[in-house]
Amino acid sequence: MNDMITIKYFGEIAEAINCKEEQIAAKSDNLSELIEELNEKYNLKRFPMIIALNQNRIELNDDITIKNNDELAILPPFAGG
Amino acid sequence: MNDMITIKYFGEIAEAINCKEEQIAAKSDNLSELIEELNEKYNLKRFPMIIALNQNRIELNDDITIKNNDELAILPPFAGG
Amino acid sequence: MKKKKVFIKGAISPEFISESIAKHQSKHSIGAHNIFLGQVRADEISDRTVEAIEYSCYEELADKKLFEIRESTFEKFDLTCMHIYHSLGLVKAGEICFFVFVSSKRRKEVYEATEYVVNRVKEDVPIFGKEIFKDQSHQWKVNS
Amino acid sequence: MKKKKVFIKGAISPEFISESIAKHQSKHSIGAHNIFLGQVRADEISDRTVEAIEYSCYEELADKKLFEIRESTFEKFDLTCMHIYHSLGLVKAGEICFFVFVSSKRRKEVYEATEYVVNRVKEDVPIFGKEIFKDQSHQWKVNS
Numbered sequence: 161m162n163d164m165i166t167i168k169y170f171g172e173i174a175e176a177i178n179c180k181e182e183q184i185a186a187k188s189d190n191l192s193e194l195i196e197e198l199n200e201k202y203n204l205k206r207f208p209m210i211i212a213l214n215q216n217r218i219e220l221n222d223d224i225t226i227k228n229n230d231e232l233a234i235l236p237p238f239a240g241g
Numbered sequence: 242m243n244d245m246i247t248i249k250y251f252g253e254i255a256e257a258i259n260c261k262e263e264q265i266a267a268k269s270d271n272l273s274e275l276i277e278e279l280n281e282k283y284n285l286k287r288f289p290m291i292i293a294l295n296q297n298r299i300e301l302n303d304d305i306t307i308k309n310n311d312e313l314a315i316l317p318p319f320a321g322g
Numbered sequence: 323m324k325k326k327k328v329f330i331k332g333a334i335s336p337e338f339i340s341e342s343i344a345k346h347q348s349k350h351s352i353g354a355h356n357i358f359l360g361q362v363r364a365d366e367i368s369d370r371t372v373e374a375i376e377y378s379c380y381e382e383l384a385d386k387k388l389f390e391i392r393e394s395t396f397e398k399f400d401l402t403c404m405h406i407y408h409s410l411g412l413v414k415a416g417e418i419c420f421f422v423f424v425s426s427k428r429r430k431e432v433y434e435a436t437e438y439v440v441n442r443v444k445e446d447v448p449i450f451g452k453e454i455f456k457d458q459s460h461q462w463k464v465n466s
Numbered sequence: 467m468k469k470k471k472v473f474i475k476g477a478i479s480p481e482f483i484s485e486s487i488a489k490h491q492s493k494h495s496i497g498a499h500n501i502f503l504g505q506v507r508a509d510e511i512s513d514r515t516v517e518a519i520e521y522s523c524y525e526e527l528a529d530k531k532l533f534e535i536r537e538s539t540f541e542k543f544d545l546t547c548m549h550i551y552h553s554l555g556l557v558k559a560g561e562i563c564f565f566v567f568v569s570s571k572r573r574k575e576v577y578e579a580t581e582y583v584v585n586r587v588k589e590d591v592p593i594f595g596k597e598i599f600k601d602q603s604h605q606w607k608v609n610s
Contacts, residue, residue, distance in 0.1 A: 170524055171594030172606040210592075215527045233524055233592075239607040240521075240552060240593030241429075241504045241564045241584065251380055252450030253462040291448075296383045314380055314448075320463040321377075321408060321449030322360045322420045322440065322573075336491075340484035343503065347480075347560040350508035356580070357501035359487070363571070364494035416491040427507070429584065436500070437577045 163189060163228040167198070171236040173209065177202040191224040194232070210235040244270060244309040248279070252317040254290065258283040272305040275313070291316040328388050329379065329410045333417035334359075342405065342423055352402050354429035356436045360420030362413050370455035374414045375463060380448040391442045399435040401426050406443060412454075472532050473523065473554045477561035478503075486549065486567055496546050498573035500580045504564030506557050514599035518558045519607060524592040535586045543579040545570050550587060556598075 162185045174180045179202075186194050191213065199205055211218050212233040218224060226232070243266045255261045260283075267275050272294065280286055292299050293314040299305060307313070330338070339357070346352055365372045388406060395404055402425045409419040422443070424435045443449075444465055451463035474482070483501070490496055509516045532550060539548055546569045553563040566587070568579045587593075588609055595607035 168524065170592065171522065171596075175596075175606075212524070212527050212592075215530050217527075231526075233527065235524060235592050236594060236606065237608060238589065238592050239595045239609050240523075240591050241588040241609065249380065251448065252378065252452075256462075293380070293383050293448075296386050298383075312382075314383065316380060316448050317450060317462065318464060319445065319448050320451045320465050321379075321447050322444040322465065336484035336487040339487060340480035343480040343483060343562070347505070347562075350559045352505050353507045355501075355503040355505060356577075357499075357503070358573070358576070359499040359501070360573070361491070361496050361499060363497040415494045418487070418491075429502070429504070432502070433500075433577045433581045440573065 162186070163226060163230070165194065165226055166229070166231045168231065168233045170233065173204070173207050173234055173236050176207070186226060189225050189227065191218075191226050191232075192220065194226060195220065198234070204234065208237055210237065243267070244307060244311070246275065246307055247310070247312045249312065249314045251314065254285070254288050254315055254317050257288070267307060270306050270308065272307050272313075273301065275307060276301065279315070285315065289318055291318065325385055326388070326392070328384075328406050328408055329381070330407050332409060332411050333413045334407055334409055334419065334421050336418075339418075339421060346403065346425055349402060349425070351427055352425045353427050354432050355423065355425045356432035358420070358422040358436050358440050359418050361418050362415050364415035365453075367453070367455075367461065370457060370459060372415055372453050373456045374412050374454045375419065376412050376452040376454060377408070377410050377419065378450050379410060384447050384449065387446045387448070388443075391439060391446065395435060395439055395442075398438065399426070399431045401431070401435055404435070404439065406439060408443070408447075408449060469529055470532070470536070472528070472550050472552055473525070474551050476553060476555050477557045478551055478553055478563065478565045480562075483562075483565060490547065490569055493546060493569070495571055496569045497571050498576050499567065499569045500576035502564070502566040502580050502584050503562050505562050506559050508559035511597070511599075511605065514601060514603060516559055516597045517600045518556050518598045519563065520556050520596040520598060521552070521554050521563065522594050523554060528591050528593065531590045531592070532587075535583060535590065539579060539583055539586075542582065543570070543575045545575070545579055548579070548583065550583060552587070552591075552593060
């Protein structure tokens with residue numbers, strides 16, 4: 161374990177947790193567990209959010225394995241235009 | 242009778258008959274008869290055409306009376322845009 | 323019947339379009355603009371290539387029809403502004419001859435409003451176009 | 467994946483739009499352009515008035531989504547050209563933040579193509595907007 165994962169936060173979420181990007185050593189190679197870890201740290205559940213792993217949008221209930229150097233993005237709903 | 246009518250021609254029709262505007266003394270106060278008179282003069286039947294009397298589009302089969310100083314327009318199909 | 327300036331001598335320049343856009347920047351309730359531009363195509367018709375279109379119109383009837391189109395467009399759609407411009411005289415291939423500009427609070431209706439205005443102008447406004455070919459021969463434009 | 471320039475720092479100026487139009491005048495097969503412009507509204511939200519929107523995005527994912535939108539737009543519609551521009555950073559009320567430009571031989575499909583591109587960008591491209599009020603407070607923009 162202890163893969164290094166880059167995590168990027170955007171918009172309202174980045175503002176609320178006061179962090180745009182961080183690198184963390186994941187305790188598990190399961191994405192859901194990593195997100196649960198971030199939830200506990202930042203109380204992310206108060207936000208509607210969209211998840212992207214290595215620039216691919218994913219569903220949280222997917223059983224996804226993360227690996228070293230992956231980039232995870234935590235995004236609020238899109239508001240372009 | 243002998244009302245003076247202004248007749249305007251546009252586009253392909255004006256080009257073909259070599260006339261953009263003329264004033265004629267109508268022999269009858271019936272529009273269809275006036276148009277028949279113009280048909281004979283210019284062979285207008287070779288053109289698809291739209292008729293406007295005093296800036297109102299009209300149907301040729303309407304029974305319309307013309308009066309002195311009326312403006313009749315003989316228009317080819319519209320081609321704006 | 324309030325008459326709005328619609329007809330422009332020659333081509334409609336990109337600068338004219340940007341000035342129209344700039345004029346709407348003081349209207350802070352507008353959220354969406356939609357613009358239609360008609361550009362003269364260098365169509366090939368039986369081996370001849372269109373070089374320009376020369377537009378003419380029956381202006382008195384055109385003004386009347388344009389007024390009706392304005393009225394019914396504002397009745398049908400929830401718009402802040404609507405402008406129509408059309409060239410008269412010579413417009414070369416690649417140049418713009420028709421400019422419809424629709425603005426609204428929200429984007430929802432602008433596309434349909436633009437299409438409605440474009441179609442009404444093509445169908446109801448007495449404008450005629452002489453397609454002039456490179457060899458200086460010509461034929462009269464027919465809308466399909 | 468060919469990357470096209472989409473993001474513009476600050477507002478999209480009317481001059482930028484007219485230059486884009488002018489660039490298409492050498493394409494003599496184009497008969498119709500359709501342009502969508504998104505303009506920042508000075509909305510009033512519980513007694514505060516929006517003065518500007520500050521846009522940010524997740525650029526790597528945005529580029530990927532914009533590429534997909536381009537591909538599927540050209541698949542769905544018979545277009546000659548299509549361009550998308552969106553502001554990043556501060557755009558004041560009345561200024562333009564979003565510019566979609568679609569060109570085709572004939573007018574028929576351009577309206578629907580523009581609407582499709584606008585909707586896809588709003589739904590799929592990770593762009594975020596901070597609505598800044600006159601009193602310098604702010605809230606995060608939510609698309610309706």
